[in-house]
Amino acid sequence: MNTLPADDGLLGPADVRALAGRLGVRPTKQLGQNFVHDAGTVRRIAAKAGVQPGDVVLEVGPGLGSLTLALLAAGARVVVVEIDERLAAELPATVAARRPDLAADPDGRLAAHLQVVRSDALDVHDLPALAGGAGAAAGAPTKLVANLPYNVAVPVILTLLARMPQLEQVLVMVQTEVAERLAAVPGSKVYGVPSVKAAWYAEASMAGAVGRQVFWPVPNVDSALVRLVRRDPPSTTASREDVFAVVDAAFGQRRKTLRAALAGWAGSPARAEEVLRAAGVDPTLRGERLDVTAFARIAEARAAGA
Known part of the structure; x- marks a missing residue:
């Protein structure tokens, strides 16, 4: 053998x-x-x-x-x-x-x-x-x-x-x-x-x-x-695709604040700020400060019409 x-x-x-x-x-x-x-x-x-x-x-x-x-x-x-x-x-x-x-x-x-x-x-x-x-x-x-x-x-x-x-x-x-x-x-x-x-x-x-x-x-x-x-993804009503779209936008201009970096994604800087505040995120932060759960909250807030 x-x-x-x-x-x-x-x-x-x-x-x-x-x-x-x-x-x-x-x-x-x-x-x-x-x-x-x-x-x-x-x-x-x-x-x-x-x-x-x-x-x-x-x-x-x-x-x-x-x-x-x-x-x-x-x-x-x-x-x-x-x-x-x-x-x-x-x-x-x-x-x-x-x-x-x-x-x-x-x-x-x-x-x-x-x-x-x-x-x-x-x-x-x-x-x-x-x-x-x-x-x-x-x-x-x-x-x-x-x-x-x-x-x-x-x-x-x-x-x-x-x-x-x-x-x-x-x-x-x-x-x-x-x-x-x-x-x-x-x-x-x-x-x-x-x-x-x-x-x-x-x-x-x-x-x-x-x-x-x-x-x-x-x-x-x-x-x-x-x-x-x-592990399980964050508990959220937002889809993975929607969350990843926020991530891509935030890091597409990573030197800018989230208010500015997410302006195109949200429709305007003012609208981005509204969504961020509704998600409990400081609009003056940069994307590099947020974890995946925070990005999920942002996507969820926008989907909810915040």
């Missing part, structure tokens, strides 16, 4: 380069591709995500499979979304070769453990239906664990939280600046639109730094882990 390799079958630097070379894959800045080649890092990510045997985990942008293998080693059933056709096609073969202990069906597939969805994550609407295999057999993913391309990290996180209410936890590796913005609190210098919109869905916190040398090629920016734990 096949047994699990002593190294969990994880990829090292030589493995990553060999795989990329065989596939003719050259990491591109356009796709934000920086492949992780350090086994310790992917083990750490799986551990910090609290992945347990039987968990169904969503991974976006698995690349050559470094993190995928770590999630499988932790006992997860993994549904991956990969936009690159070559990488999506190769991943099952990589997993089968590195993890011969995983039971395959008669056709050699690993559907009970791994399901690959060839798609842009921003285009995914019904993941369980697309996934089949691991996703359909075990239920929809409850955790998102990924090394996200820097240029699409925020849209991917917010889109998946919106479309997949069953996602309870997120742990992603992103550019440090992105992680700090997602986890920022009102009043901090980096607090902005991503901070507020993420707070609508979840409580975000920094979960550790990641060195540049664990990537190939080595990026020009620092990376970090950010954790988001699902």
Whole structure:
């Protein structure tokens, strides 16, 4: 009987380069591709995500499979979304070769453990239906664990939280600046639109730094882990879309007071002030001082005709 390799079958630097070379894959800045080649890092990510045997985990942008293998080693059933056709096609073969202990069906597939969805994550609407295999057999993913391309990290996180209410936890590796913005609190210098919109869905916190040398090629920016734990949105009669419209307007001119920044959204500076006062918000404040609940009150006040 096949047994699990002593190294969990994880990829090292030589493995990553060999795989990329065989596939003719050259990491591109356009796709934000920086492949992780350090086994310790992917083990750490799986551990910090609290992945347990039987968990169904969503991974976006698995690349050559470094993190995928770590999630499988932790006992997860993994549904991956990969936009690159070559990488999506190769991943099952990589997993089968590195993890011969995983039971395959008669056709050699690993559907009970791994399901690959060839798609842009921003285009995914019904993941369980697309996934089949691991996703359909075990239920929809409850955790998102990924090394996200820097240029699409925020849209991917917010889109998946919106479309997949069953996602309870997120742990992603992103550019440090992105992680700090997602986890920022009102009043901090980096607090902005991503901070507020993420707070609508979840409580975000920094979960550790990641060195540049664990990537190939080595990026020009620092990376970090950010954790988001699902919670209920603010109690409000306003829709998410209406609340986010206020947020966008407030930070569209973040140096201006809310009275001025929301003038276009409300119809005039005077009308903006009326709405703000009805919501219990000082019109002379800037958007960076408000939490998501305050933005919800503003949207609600306007909808109520204040």
